[in-house]
Every structure is written in C-alpha cells, then in structure tokens.
Amino acid sequence: MPFWVRGSGHEYRIADFLKANSIPLILPLNFPDAPDVKSPEDALNENLGTLRHWYLAPENPAILANAGVKFSLTSDGLENPSHFLSRLRLAVEAGLDQQVALAALTTNPAELLGINATHGTLAAGKSASFIIADGDVFAYGSQILDVWTDGERHVIKRSDVFNPTGTWAVTSSDGSIDGELVVEIPRPGRLGGKITIDGTEVSLSNVNYTDETRRFRADANADDAAGPIRLTASVTADGMQGWAEIAGQGRTQWQASRTNEGALAEPRERTAPRRDLELSGIRPNMEYGREALPEQPRNLLVQNATIWTMSDQGTLQNADLLIRDGKVVEVGQNIRAPRNATIIDAEGKHVTPGLIDAHLHSGVTGVNEMGNAITAEVRMEDVLTINNIWMYRQLAGGLTTAHVM
Numbered sequence: 439m440p441f442w443v444r445g446s447g448h449e450y451r452i453a454d455f456l457k458a459n460s461i462p463l464i465l466p467l468n469f470p471d472a473p474d475v476k477s478p479e480d481a482l483n484e485n486l487g488t489l490r491h492w493y494l495a496p497e498n499p500a501i502l503a504n505a506g507v508k509f510s511l512t513s514d515g516l517e518n519p520s521h522f523l524s525r526l527r528l529a530v531e532a533g534l535d536q537q538v539a540l541a542a543l544t545t546n547p548a549e550l551l552g553i554n555a556t557h558g559t560l561a562a563g564k565s566a567s568f569i570i571a572d573g574d575v576f577a578y579g580s581q582i583l584d585v586w587t588d589g590e591r592h593v594i595k596r597s598d599v600f601n602p603t604g605t606w607a608v609t610s611s612d613g614s615i616d617g618e619l620v621v622e623i624p625r626p627g628r629l630g631g632k633i634t635i636d637g638t639e640v641s642l643s644n645v646n647y648t649d650e651t652r653r654f655r656a657d658a659n660a661d662d663a664a665g666p667i668r669l670t671a672s673v674t675a676d677g678m679q680g681w682a683e684i685a686g687q688g689r690t691q692w693q694a695s696r697t698n699e700g701a702l703a704e705p706r707e708r709t710a711p712r713r714d715l716e717l718s719g720i721r722p723n724m725e726y727g728r729e730a731l732p733e734q735p736r737n738l739l740v741q742n743a744t745i746w747t748m749s750d751q752g753t754l755q756n757a758d759l760l761i762r763d764g765k766v767v768e769v770g771q772n773i774r775a776p777r778n779a780t781i782i783d784a785e786g787k788h789v790t791p792g793l794i795d796a797h798l799h800s801g802v803t804g805v806n807e808m809g810n811a812i813t814a815e816v817r818m819e820d821v822l823t824i825n826n827i828w829m830y831r832q833l834a835g836g837l838t839t840a841h842v843m
Contacts, residue, residue, distance in 0.1 A: 442550065444514065448491065450498045451723050453505040462550055463507065465542070466515035467525035469495040487724030487825060490717060496525075497713075499542070500533035510547040511539075523575075523582075530576045532713055539576065565589075578708050596649040600673065603700030608633065610692040615682055619694050621645065633658065635667065635684070647673065654678055722824045735780035737762050743784035745769060748791050759789060792838025801826035802842060818842050 442462040449456060449463065456463065470492050475481040494501075502509055513522040530539055548558030556565050566589040573580035585592045606619040617634025621642075629645035633656075640658040647654045652674070658667035669692070671680025677695040684690065720727030740759040747754060747769055758773040759766065775781055803821045822842065832840070 444512070445498075445509075447495055447498055447515070448723070449507075450494055450501040451719075451721060453502055453507060456502065456507045457505050463502070463509035464512050464514075464547075464550075465499055465502070465509045466512055467499075467522060467529060468515035468517075469525060469528065485725065487722070490723050493715060494717060494723075496528050496532035499529045499539070500535075503534060503538045508546060509542055510550060511542040524578075527576055527578055528711075531710055536576050600649055600652070600675075601699060602629070602647045602654060602673065604696055605698040605700070606678065606694035607697050608692060608694045610682060610690045612687075612690045614684060614687060614690055615692050618697075621647075622700060631656070633669070640667065642669075654680070724825055725827060726830045734764070737776040737779035738782070739773060739775045739779050740782045740784050740789060741773075744788045746788065746790040756785075790836075793836045795832075795837055795840040798840040798842050800828040800832060800840070800842070 442464060445463050445465045447466055447468055449465065470488075473484045473488055473492055475484060499509065499511070511526065513519040516522060516525070526539060526543075530536055545554065545558040548554040557567060558564075560568060567587050569575070569582055569586070570584040571580050571582050575582070582594050583596075585594055603621045603623060606621070608615050608617060608619045610616065615633070615635050617637075617639075619631065619633045621629060621631040623629060629647060631642045631645055632639055633642060634640070635658065642656040642658055645656040652672060654669070654671045654673050656669045658669070666685050668683045669680065671678040671692070671694070677693060679693045680691070682690050682692045718729050720729055738761040740761075742756050743759065745754045745757040745759055751769060754769065754771070757769065757771055760768045760773050760776075762776070801822050801824075802818065803823050
C-alpha cells in the first residue's frame with residue numbers, strides 16, 4: 439500500500455532512513471517554545487533531549503532537504519495557523535533553501551495530489567492561483583496582499599495603507615465635542631491618544647483602526663469624563679465621520695478633518711536567534727545517544743573471572759570466556775587468546791549470563807491494560823520508541839533481553 443507520512447517534526451533524527459525508503463513526507467512547522475531555564479533549578483529540570491530538540495527543530499526541513507529527502511509543508515499541528523509564515527521564515531533562517539521551501543508549498547504537494555498538470559507552477563494553461571506580497575515572502579516584515587484562486591482575487595491587506603495618526607479638528611452636531619483629536623502610537627503595534635469633550639481633555643483607550651474596514655474606534659476613560667464615551671467613525675482620505683455615544687447625553691454625530699499628520703512607529707527590529715551551535719547527530723537524540731554504534735572486536739577474551747555458567751559446568755573460579763562474532767566459543771581455564779583479540783583482565787570480578795525479563799513495558803507508547811473494548815490491532819514493534827531512557831537504565835543494570843508486551 440503506498441502511503442504518505444505526516445511528520446512529527448523529529449524527522450531530522452532519522453534522515454538517513456527516510457532517504458533510503460523514499461517515503462512521501464508532509465512536515466509540520468510546530469517548533470517547540472524555548473525551554474524555561476531562567477534559574478539553575480529550572481535548567482536542571484530540562485533534559486538533554488528537550489534542549490536539543492528545541493534547538494534542532496527549526497533545522498528539520500533543512501536537514502532533510504540536505505539529505506535529499508523530498509517533502510511538503512503543512513500548517514497542521516500549529517496552535518495558531520497564522521504563525522505558519524513566521525515559522526516558515528524561521529526554517530529558512532535555519533538553513534532551508536528558499537527554492538526548496540517554495541517547492542514544498544507548490545510543486546511537491548501538487549505532485550502528491552496528482553494535480554501538477556494544472557497547479558503548482560506559473561505556466562500557460564495552468565490555474566491562475568497565486569499570491570502577491572509586498573516583498574520577499576521569506577523576509578520578515580513582508581506581507582501578503584492578495585491571494586488569487588482560479589483567477590478570483592481575495593484581498594488580504596490593502597496596499598494603500600492609511601495613516602490615522604496625527605492631529606484632527608473635531609466638531610459634533612450638538613457642540614459637545616469641539617476641539618482636537620490626537621491619535622498617536624505610544625508603543626509599536628498600539629494606538630492611543632486624547633480628545634477634547636465639553637472643554638475637557640480626555641485620554642483614549644482601546645483605540646483601533648484597520649485598513650481592511652477603514653473604521654476608527656476608541657473609548658474615552660470614564661475617570662477623565664462624566665461617564666464612559668465611545669467613538670466610532672468611517673475614515674476617508676478627507677477625514678472621519680461617525681457617532682459618539684456619551685453617557686447621559688445620548689448619541690451625537692461627529693466629524694474630524696486632519697490638521698497635522700503624525701509619524702508611524704518605526705518597525706520593530708528583529709534580532710535573529712543565534713544558530714552557531716554545532717550539535718553532533720546522535721541516536722537517540724537524548725542522554726546516552728551515540729553518533730554511531732560502537733566498534734566491536736571480532737574476538738574477545740575475558741580472563742581470570744568467576745564465571746557463573748548456569749550450565750552443567752556450574753560456577754568456575756579463575757576461568758576464561760572466549761567470544762567470537764558475538765557468540766560464546768569456549769568457557770574454561772587457560773584459554774589461548776586468538777590473534778588481535780581484545781583481552782579483559784577480570785580478576786576479582788564475576789561474569790553471569792545476561793539477564794532476561796519475560797514481561798516488560800519499557801519503551802512502549804501505548805499499552806492496553808485497562809480492558810479497553812476498542813484498541814488498535816498493532817504489533818508491539820509498531821509502538822516501540824527509541825527515545826526511552828529506561829531501556830538504557832535497564833541495559834546498565836544488566837538486562838540484555840526482554841519480552842515487551
């Protein structure tokens with residue numbers, strides 16, 4: 439059965455396996471948040487695997503691409519899908535080639551879905567489905583303006599951005615509002631200001647304006663005036679016109695004309711996260727992980743040990759144990775070492791057969807021991823995970839064979 443795999447974000451750990459098996463991948467960009475290591479105690483509570491994954495997760499697409507693994511990208515897995523573009527840019531910053539990134543969003547999924555004859559590239563005869571941005575789509579600060587689907591335009595953000603900040607001359611139909619409206623930016627991403635009502639200057643809160651609706655809205659602080667006040671207006675190039683709702687006075691119409699244009703806030707400077715660590719590729723990606731399997735000697739001779747054979751030979755004192763290619767060849771005294779053998783002097787030490795556990799759950803991601811009526815009919819090998827520290831702790835305790843159930 440041909441199948442696709444929706445990834446977990448950990449694929450960089452097994453890039454060699456994925457390349458060898460040519461599995462169609464759909465990668466999420468749900469990178470983890472930075473671990474809390476503000477205090478030494480917090481740092482001690484974070485294990486190496488968590489720290490490594492936090493750093494390496496943004497490199498996941500780049501590592502796979504460099505290994506020759508083909509993939510598509512998805513917003514699935516993100517708590518907020520609107521963060522997809524910023525996560526994609528972070529992946530590019532972490533080494534993902536821009537052409538590869540764009541292919542993972544266009545030609546690769548089109549090929550998987552079998553629609554590459556009509557979608558995925560800008561070519562004559564293909565669907566007019568494309569996006570327009572005000573800059574390099576992979577650069578921070580660039581914004582998508584239009585999305586076109588089969589020739590139909592969907593405006594995402596107006597290109598003719600209007601600046602509402604500055605000073606406005608304000609009047610109302612009943613004369614209650616006669617003075618100045620000041621709209622300013624107290625901090626990036628926020629609007630604020632003040633307005634004169636009945637001769638009193640009132641500070642504004644919840645000031646909101648969007649180019650999509652061209653609507654201005656603000657509330658006056660009740661502490662500065664005789665009760666709450668709400669202002670709403672439509673904005674044009676010539677001014678504002680709307681309604682003011684003033685406590686105790688009902689609703690009145692107001693209008694404003696600009697007398698002085700204010701300055702927009704400087705865009706926030708973004709400091710790119712440091713990516714100067716060189717972390718070796720270890721498996722598993724955690725404590726005790728290794729870059730490769732340790733080299734094994736062809737011949738191994740253990741000498742001068744107390745050997746508990748658990749066979750009819752009983753327990754042997756000052757005995758030797760010869761192993762070749764992982765198999766016991768001989769147990770006894772004064773065994774001659776083969777050429778180039780690795781020799782271990784085990785005087786004063788004991789050697790026993792490797793321990794066997796006949797019923798074990800370690801390393802299993804799901805076990806049905808609660809009498810569930812409906813369970814996945816899978817083999818235990820399908821639910822084993824290599825990222826389980828207890829396998830290594832048990833190995834260190836002498837366990838060499840286990841029946842995982």
